[in-house]
Amino acid sequence: xxxxxxxxxxxxxxxxxxxxxxxxxxxxxxxxxxxxxxxxxxxxxxxxxxxxxxxxxxxxxxxxxxxxxxxxxxxxxxxxxxxxxxxxxxxxxxxxxxxxxxxxxxxxxxxxxxxxxxxxxxxxxxxxxxxxxxxxxxxxxxxxxxxxxxxxxxxxxxxxxxxxxxxxxxxxxxxxxxxxxxxxxxxxxxxxxxxxxxxxxxxxxxxxxxxxxxxxxxxxxxxxxxxxxxxxxxxxxxxxxxxxxxxxxxxxxxxxxxxxxxxxxxxxxxxxxxxxxxxxxxxxxxxxxxxxxxxxxxxxxxxxxxxxxxxxxxxxxxxxxxxxxxxxxxxxxxxxxxxxxxxxxxxxxxxxxxxxxxxxxxxxxxxxxxxxxxxxxxxxxxxxxxxxxxxxxxxxxxxxxxxxxxxxxxxxxxxxxxxx
Ligand SMILES: Nc1nc2c(c(=O)[nH]1)N[C@H]1C(S)=C(S)[C@@H](COP(=O)(O)OP(=O)(O)OC[C@H]3O[C@@H](n4cnc5c(N)ncnc54)[C@H](O)[C@@H]3O)O[C@H]1N2
Ligand code: MOO
Numbered sequence: 001x002x003x004x005x006x007x008x009x010x011x012x013x014x015x016x017x018x019x020x021x022x023x024x025x026x027x028x029x030x031x032x033x034x035x036x037x038x039x040x041x042x043x044x045x046x047x048x049x050x051x052x053x054x055x056x057x058x059x060x061x062x063x064x065x066x067x068x069x070x071x072x073x074x075x076x077x078x079x080x081x082x083x084x085x086x087x088x089x090x091x092x093x094x095x096x097x098x099x100x101x102x103x104x105x106x107x108x109x110x111x112x113x114x115x116x117x118x119x120x121x122x123x124x125x126x127x128x129x130x131x132x133x134x135x136x137x138x139x140x141x142x143x144x145x146x147x148x149x150x151x152x153x154x155x156x157x158x159x160x161x162x163x164x165x166x167x168x169x170x171x172x173x174x175x176x177x178x179x180x181x182x183x184x185x186x187x188x189x190x191x192x193x194x195x196x197x198x199x200x201x202x203x204x205x206x207x208x209x210x211x212x213x214x215x216x217x218x219x220x221x222x223x224x225x226x227x228x229x230x231x232x233x234x235x236x237x238x239x240x241x242x243x244x245x246x247x248x249x250x251x252x253x254x255x256x257x258x259x260x261x262x263x264x265x266x267x268x269x270x271x272x273x274x275x276x277x278x279x280x281x282x283x284x285x286x287x288x289x290x291x292x293x294x295x296x297x298x299x300x301x302x303x304x305x306x307x308x309x310x311x312x313x314x315x316x317x318x319x320x321x322x323x324x325x326x327x328x329x330x331x332x333x334x335x336x337x338x339x340x341x342x343x344x345x346x347x348x349x350x351x352x353x354x355x356x357x358x359x360x361x362x363x364x365x366x367x368x369x370x371x372x373x374x375x376x377x378x379x380x381x382x383x384x385x386x387x388x389x390x391x392x393x394x395x396x397x398x399x400x401x402x403x404x405x406x407x408x409x410x411x412x413x414x415x416x417x418x419x420x
Contacts, residue, residue, distance in 0.1 A: 003278040008404065009328070009362045012283040016293065016329050019279055019311065020336025025183040025252065032168055037224035038181035039338040040161045046154040047174055049147035053092070054111040058142040061124060061131050062087065062115035063102040065139040079136070083129040087112050102131050111143055118142035150174075160341025182338040185252040187225055188310075189216050192233040192240065192259040192268075193317060211390065212257045212322050216315075219326050220255075223334065227255075235265035244271065248296055248308030252337065255330065258317030261290040268292065268314045275306045283329070284404060286361040287321035287387030290314075291329065311337075318387035324364040324399060327420055347398075347417045349377040354411040355402065362404040366396035369419060379417050 004011065027041035056062060061081070068079050081102040085095045087109045095103050095112035102119075103112045111118075120142065123135040150156065156174070157167055163181065171179055196210040197203055213229055220227040230247060233240050233256075240259070247254045259266045260281075272278055272294040279293040292314040296307030313333060315325045331344070349369060357363060367379040379400055384392035401416040402409060409415065 042180040044157040050150040060120040061102040062105040065117040079133040187227040188247040188251040190256040237267040248310040257315040260314040288325035320387040349379040352380040363402040364399040
């Protein structure tokens, strides 16, 4: 074996990041509508001011604040102004307000020349062309100044940021209709095992339903990818090899689950050692220990023989192992291929109940988050910690990170958590 094995989680993270960085996917220019959730490939600077012009934040009347000061005040303590025009949102009308005058204005409409303040409609009463100001606004109130949000030349977004709806809206507000994003990795999903049956079909003794396929497809889709599920693979080396070669030539990443451990029917490690280069096999994490990352020789040499160009990330078959390995190292690989620069959020929470670890490995235990009235985040570990206990994962919403070597964790102790 000339590859790292039984490595620590940190080392696995480092290798994943290095392999992904070496295969950063190219940029492409796409319509904004197609950019949601993607990673920005190129920094964006502001090309126009936002707001583009001084405008009203309220429906009401645009006026000169100086007119509201004494001697403008009438005996009743209120100002009355003369209505000289209307400015609605849309085309700027070149209106001008002189002393003692005001103009009707709507939200978003350009402020007429001479005006510096807006009074809300609710604080006025109208009688013909006389507008009584019942409650005086502060100087400049309800005016949104040109460029107060964004100025030409401001750095708006940087390469590597994920395009959230707010960021897409920021680009749209700049008038951009296309944007430079990193191409999404194409991903094939394989489940393997003679014991697996498609949900909806009858089960025979010794069989179980394939639940990992939906799990993986859902996790990938939630991360904005469009994975393709392969027909389930039997435990036959030739069938597995042929499917991997096929997918390896057609996809950026092949995600498999099952058949990667030490059993007589676990063919993936031997196959990937023979036809490719294994970056690591087995990580000291629980669940998910037998995880394997490989690529074909031909990909490394720039050719297209053997297993093609894809990266192969082989997840263990146990359902909770699939969840934990995908959320940690699988997602890191896909993020890295897209040059995603923003780290995924890691929260810190206090353990509601103490936990005793029975092994040395780093553990991603399932737990349920809650926040108390003081804003303190808590996590309740689920005692069903077997890597086949999908029910516990479904009842939970976070992975609790219990460090390598740690054994006894007291209730109230602070732990890292990864919400899912
Ligand atoms: N002698 C050893 N045995 C095992 C080791 C080991 O190091 N030495 N590792 C254990 C650990 S830890 C794990 S995790 C599993 C992983 O094994 P495989 O990746 O080879 O997975 P399988 O054996 O194919 O399946 C494991 C388990 O998961 C069920 N499974 C598989 N695919 C699906 C699916 N699509 N949907 C639902 N359930 C699935 C499968 O029936 C098995 O029960 O190995 C341990 N053994
Ligand atoms: O590492 Mo395995 O995933 O515990 O069951």
